[in-house]
Amino acid sequence: MAVSPELEGLRRIAPSRFVSFSFPNPFLGHASNPYGEGSGGGGDGDAGECLRVAVLDSPIPSPPIPRTAAMLVPAGRHRDWIFSTRAGHLHLLLSTQFSRLILVGPELSVPSPRVIPCVARPDPDPAHARLLPLLLALCPMAAFRDNTVPDVPLLTFHDDHLLLAPVKFVTGPVVGEMVIEDVAIDCAPGPAELRRRLRFKRMPCLVQTQVRLCQSPAAAAASSSSSLLQVMEGSGGLLQPEVGGSLVQPYLQAMVAGLAVIAPSIEESIQSGVRPRCLCAGVGGGSLPMSIRVGLQFNVLGVEADGAVLDVARNHFGLVEDEFLHVHVGDAIQTIEDFSRRREPDVNFRAVMVDLDSSDAMCAVSAPPLEMIRESVLVAARTVLDKHGVLILNVIPPPADGSFYKGLIDLLQQVFSELYEIDVGNGENFVLAATVSPETALTGNSGHFLTELRKLAGDFLEHIRKL
Template structure:
């Protein structure tokens, strides 16, 4: 096990450094009830170390055990996932600059369906922490031992809302790389658990690109709800399309259309259909909801044709006369539409759901190119005079000025600007209008607003002018 040179290099914190190695499993000496991987009998463990910058003069080190059965999940097995874990863990451990992940080797067998053990039912972490502590201390930077003190290396916990997880298909696209379709059971307490299908990219494993409900004929709260994941691929689980959106940020994006609801109602009264350009398709949940729930004419643009294939085969995306898709660079197509001046390329709304392809700084959206004034001007050019530009934003954690700068340029290009805080700690939706808007939700009896309330939940009440 030739890791001595790498371990020696870990004496100092070096931002962006990532190493992973095998280590003899000290947890084998634990009794069965205390071993988090008791059913594996793994001779070796995978140990992964990631450094990240911290402004604090005394950066801290922490560790985390990979949840049982999820060691191949890209959240825990890739550098991008590790980085997001580190950044997210700073709420548990301030000034964290080094996160050590410990779990089974990636070559270890992985169950086809993971039953996630509830936190209350997991083994007491203290015995495992004690067995791992000599290794964890050896992986601390030397600055952590200032004044001959023994550093505290806490064992952090990971929690999400999954109850079960079953991978359905892994494919690779020429643009986004590897992606996974998975069926999951989600804890929606106090409501009953829900079965959902989701799409994730390996380059940003924490970011769920698309999530839709799976429909099965069961009574609410039926215990067979979770067991239904055993039928993956059997055809009994089908994606629900066109109804209420599952992901809060997509609900907020749909709610942004409320700003131009009177104009959309007028289009319907005149016998037309409001046209929406969706930059970024993913699994197509937003497109299908706008097409079926609002009866709009939708054009979607997706950079990767394999993503489109997955949307059609696994998420219920169906093209027709009023829902068309194209493969290509959405930003370039917006510029091309603006330069061509084609009257058919005039939209009531442009809805941008594009994430940055640079995972080094963690999850962020949109790409920097989308925030350039020239691109925003091109977008305005192809919008109807009463149109709106709706943008999903995840400000990068490493750049506190990004969001303010984006707001400034949008204010410069457009007439009015509105914000919807998704309140999930990540997403904001910005809505910029070509023309001034007199009132929002003044007449709640309009057809579009009535339909939006079914798609977007309570987000219509959270639209704020900024």
């Protein structure tokens, strides 16, 4: 058994400390084995002689009596970056109220099936009792104050995925490793939905892009009597992204809804035959710029830091460039600043939409990056907007910084005339829409533009709140 020399230090909490080691598998031959045959892991067997144990302490200062929790890595997903990297582990920990989170799962050398059934563990989990001695040994000494034995709950990881199949791993010079993967989503009471998504290793819990998948007519005919598992195992390129359809990710719907605050000026442009111009800072898989171009008839310029990401968008997510949609490689913030210095009429935009996340994995998932929310950059963004323009920001406040969001609101209110907020409702994302004109006001439901906007944004038009 290979044991990390840092284990002795686990007697106390040390902010952001991360330790992983091998431990003899306590589930071998036992009925509670979460990785045995029939566990939904697609053939993990007994996951080997040893398990991988990873321990992470929260970067947030712990209380006098720190609390520890554990999680069994879902069967078949032990190599997923959510469970195998420090960045993914940190996101899981920060989504809880615990000071230490212990992940237990197969070693990373154990292969995963090509298509992974995503089966939730039972609650209460019968595996908890066999793990308890190990979990108690990994609790900090402060948790045993007054001779009490601490409770170490076994948390469950559950999402709406039924199946998951990696399609391709790609490495970009800026974003690093990324994965394109197909998933079957539980949309009960309706039928399951097939989607393709893009994730970066540096932020594995953040889905960068997600689009619906449709089958070619030949594939649909061949799979009419097949199970979802058979469809995904035999897809072989027969599943294609739905191009120009409705947006799948709620925060993107909310970003598009932000255009409602300048709907009268957009309606006027459309009626006069002039396409409004939009700058998309951050392209990802391209679903946002494609929807704005196709669904709302905008003239769109997208700026993406990594050319490999644009290649992925073109080859796997249906991004198509034409006379009204152009994308290029560059620093989006630098592009905004360069445009502001030029002060030429042809660089004025009706909207600047910022969908950039922090590149610092140890801040967990957060957006936009700190570089974007400097006063000089926000002034530059206002400069490149026309007199009826709007800056729309996707915001994920850092979990460890409660002042971030308020500070951003205060700064936007200093630079822009009006500020609106949309709560995405997922506990993470907010969308802020800051307008240049002080006369901007929300309008009713009339007009062609608002009708088309509602198709993309759905009910989020009803959740716009002026700050």
